Amino acid sequence: MPEHQYFVTINNTNKVAIEPGVSTISDVILVLTLELNVAVAINDKIVGHRLWPTTVLAGGEQLSIFGAIAGG
């Protein structure tokens, strides 16, 4: 991996490259082509949908992304 690249870790497994100080949660969701009915936590704290476009990532964060499930 080139040294100048920055990543966030998704669900403790996959890494997604980001541009630190520029990329937002919305960008990550877009890259992953996820449905909007998911929740996102940074370092175990949920970030509400409304804040996704303005929450800028620095690199190195642990993102937890999970979809709602409805089964009973």
Next chain:
Amino acid sequence: MSQLPSDEFIRYSRQIMLENWNESGQIRLSSANVVVIGCGGLGNIAASLLAGAGVGQLTLIDEDVVELSNLPRQLAFDTADIENAKVFALANRLREQNDKLSVSPVAERFSTDNAQKLLSGADLVLDCSDNFTTRFCINHACISAQISLISASVIGWQGQLMLVAPGEHDAGCYQCLFQPTNDESPSCKTAGVSGAAVAIVGGYQANEAIRHLLGHVSELARSVMLIDTLTLNNQLLERTKDQSCIICSHHRSISHA
């Protein structure tokens, strides 16, 4: 001198001896009224554990009938119950389990039309339903009525669990976490489910209900628990209120209402 009748004291003795339970907690359970919405896998497990623990009154809500494919995980039903209404089959089973229990079966779909009537007098609601429309409706109804809600869901090997308590205003509600969509959600019917995973998640839900009724402070009132019964990895994520949430942003804590 025990305040409970001797047969009840003996019946519940193993839990009364717990430090955080005590006889006073048992009396509190016996006067509690819990509404269980959805009588599939989670509802079967949770309602059975609450009935066994001595919760005084249960209201069971579900419009479905028992199907053959339910039997591996809906343990209160057997083959003779197939095509019978789930709420009546479950109510009968729970009465056999605990003759002190008052149980009210309601063979209806929970909706905005009947929500106020069905939640009247409830101390706690358990969401054990199987679709998003009902889940968002339950959340809205509980916020409006300022009743605590324990929402559990399960599919495959995974579960999710959270407590929406009126006193935890800053943690928000179910709709602060998930946005309503028109998408068809995967169901146990389409995506499959492990019966043992259902029992684990339903057990967690019942445990949380009992702790809540006993007055314990719970981390789940401020977080959502992701349960993975395949990897055995559970995760607690801290929730936060969406200040623009159309459901809960106008409600303050129940203690300030």
